[in-house]
Amino acid sequence: MDPLITIAPVTGAMASPAGHYSHAVCHGGLVFISGQLGVRPDGTHTADLPFEDQVHQTLMNLRAALESAGADLGGVVKVTAYIVGVAHWPRFNAVYASVMGPARPARAVVPVPELHHGYLVEVDAIAVRGGYDGVPVPA
Numbered sequence: 001m002d003p004l005i006t007i008a009p010v011t012g013a014m015a016s017p018a019g020h021y022s023h024a025v026c027h028g029g030l031v032f033i034s035g036q037l038g039v040r041p042d043g044t045h046t047a048d049l050p051f052e053d054q055v056h057q058t059l060m061n062l063r064a065a066l067e068s069a070g071a072d073l074g075g076v077v078k079v080t081a082y083i084v085g086v087a088h089w090p091r092f093n094a095v096y097a098s099v100m101g102p103a104r105p106a107r108a109v110v111p112v113p114e115l116h117h118g119y120l121v122e123v124d125a126i127a128v129r130g131g132y133d134g135v136p137v138p139a
Contacts, residue, residue: 013064015043023061024069026129031069033125035082036061037117047118051088055095055121062123063099075127076105082122086111092121 007022017023017034025032038046038057041064046057066072083092089109105125115122 011064011068012041013067014041014061015039023065026069029129031066031071031075031127031129033062033065033069033127035122035124036065037115037119037122045117045119047120051091051120052095054119055092056099058119058121058123059096059099062125066125066127069127069129071127071129073100074103075129076100076103076125077128078126079105079107080124081107081109082112082115083109084112084114084120088120 006026007024010016010023014023018039021034023034023036025034036058038049038054039061040046040057046054049057063073066075081092081096083089089111092109
């Protein structure tokens, strides 16, 4: 492996990866976060819970993966969210906005027919360590 690529450690704030991947990989000042589901830190699933609860846990997992790599939500520059059913979009957006606060990274929301373990949402991201100004340009 390239010595400039580092794999962030798994912390107690997130479940161990369930497959052959890392939650967060760093290269230079960038952090690449693998797709996160709503798995609790103890490895139990939230797929049976309401959509909003799944989104919240998924974003808490995103936060934990970022923090394990020395980044935070303020440093996120790109998010891709996969949601089962476009009808969930407004509810996803409401929870997402409450968690992300003033940060407004580039984002794509992709409706999909299904996700692993019956989840309704999965999120991946790219961030920079140390954050960025994150200030939207006024219209």
